[in-house]
Amino acid sequence: MSSRAFAHTPATRSDDVGALDLAAAVAHEFGGRSRGLAQAYQELSDLYRTGGATPDDARLTRDHVHAYLAARMPATLAVARTVLGAVAERRPAWEPATLLDLGAGPGTAMWAAAEMFPSLAAVTCVEQAGAMIDAGRQLARRCASPAVRGAEWHRGSVADPPEARADLVVASFVLGELPASALDDAVDRWWDATLGELVVVEPGTPAGFARLRGVRDRLIGAGATITAPCPSDAACPMSGDDWCHFAARVARSGVHRAVKGGELGFEDEKFAYVSASRGEPAHAAARVLRAPQVRSGHIRFTVCEAPEMREAVVARSHKDAFRWARKAHWGDEVPPGVLRRP
Template sequence: MSSPPVEEQLRVALAGLVDGLPARQASTAVDRLIAHYRGTTPTHTPVLRDHADVVAYAAYRMPATFEAVVSALTAFADRAPHWSPASHLDVGGGTGAAVWAASLVWGDGPGADSGEVLPVRRTTVLDWAQPALALGRELAGGSASASLRAARWETGKLSATALAAAARTERTPAPAPPVELVTVSYVLGELTAEDRRETVAAAARAGRAVVVVEPGTPDGYLRVREARDLLVDAGLTVLAPCPHSAACPLTPGEDWCHFAARVSRSSLHRQVKGGSLPYEDEKFSYVAAMRPGAVNGTPAGARIVRKPQLRKGQVLLDLCGAGEVMGRTTVSKRHGALYREAREAAWGGVWPPEQGPDEP
């Protein structure tokens, strides 16, 4: 009998957690977390302080964080289709949304689904909030994923020293990057400017591929943009969402690059968030980069950076293209099959559509 999908396993695990938490306690913790995410973040202590905070966070934010990271990792995997990470370090991973996302995108690691007896992906989560790590370990322990069940949950301040120590336990000799994939998701906003730069620089040294995800706000985009510059300066090549590694063509303060992931709301999620719709859209910004020679991948020709606008007989697409080019293209009925493709195009997708090996 096959295991339930990864997202269903996570939903069931979260429901079991909240069942044991008094409603008033959960509500108070959620209200405080909402105030935190909408305000200025303290940087001297972890945001998640105790078990109630962590359970509230997991119910309130983990489904959306999971879907946003799934979208970013999927975009990266599309650009490097023959690559699957054998090791993964999640920096500031908290309850582990990113490692669940990696399990959905890549399974348990290279060859894990081939029937061969091969090691599962080596997974490490590093965070300074011990209650979050404890809950993440509990959630992962009930998963059908071997890589999640075997994950290490390391407590430590998000510093270059701690990150390097967590990475070096992978036992890969220096000077090669010891980890194949490093994720830094929804954590840079909790750090000082100096710590942000230090963390991203350390991630670039530690990983053959680095994926950074932040909320899709103007400030979140600026943090991703800064991380992108640091990754490029460290010698990495951007694979997604940008079709190039040159300077971002957007003017800070006037526009920001972000995308949206559809999040299905369970009854638990609607209860915790006080909403009635069966879904929500999580806005996020991200950058995915790889070290040349370590990962084989190719950036897209152009990326759709806004929701396509449908007009009578026309589709308007806002595109970021190679060579620091940002502009709008119009696809009309006279373009035939391309017009039909444009009507199905999605925000965040590649344009023009790329043909598979068996397509004419």
């Protein structure tokens, strides 16, 4: 993966990113109001932190929706762009025509998918909160993508999605909302609906990674190959208290800072993900698992390179490799042959 995919500007395959600017659509449709949203955001944040789902319509207020759009959606958008950019990089010739967005919220992953895959022609979104669906439809009117503007919205649970199949299926930040007893059946349904790639995203926490590792194992057992981030379909080498996760940098608007009570102009959203495919294997040679450590005359990396995690050093004397290493970021693919084994 190029360094852009996990750096501050995610990779994109759209020729008209400005017309796909979800943040601009939010600002136009919902304005820059921040008064009264901090408490609503805190209520949502407390709920999500404990694994709860978005409140039902009886409890989900307009302030909750606005707070989500202002302070939570920018992070989920950055993650979706990063993850789908990784899939696009591994499968550059793939042109999905259909998308099933599970747990769509206001359609964040749909916007990211339209940006990364201009080939999208039809979108189905599944979301349980009617207020989020209303917001998603309102925002979609301002998208350049006909697929986004014409998306079909279904109100219901991701554990029991409509009978639809799609080239690309995305389930973003929903595993933790499902009871453990329903996880396997839900994943099986998602995989049955997948014609090409199934992308599952979770928070970059030990618990989120543990759920994803179980999903990864189940999908491989069902015949999937892992497109990203893993460099193979072998058993995950992560062990002990360690967990595989990445980070996407999120630019904070003034409203974002006000709602969250932050001062910095950015934040880093930690996430874990897996993209499982029905296609031929398209693994990266290796992937950077930690922020590179720059030292005098060399740069140290922790990488996943099948069948193991290992430490690697790129010395300044290895000119071509060092040129790559200087630009490498946490989460990047490692080009074949760059990291020499001892």
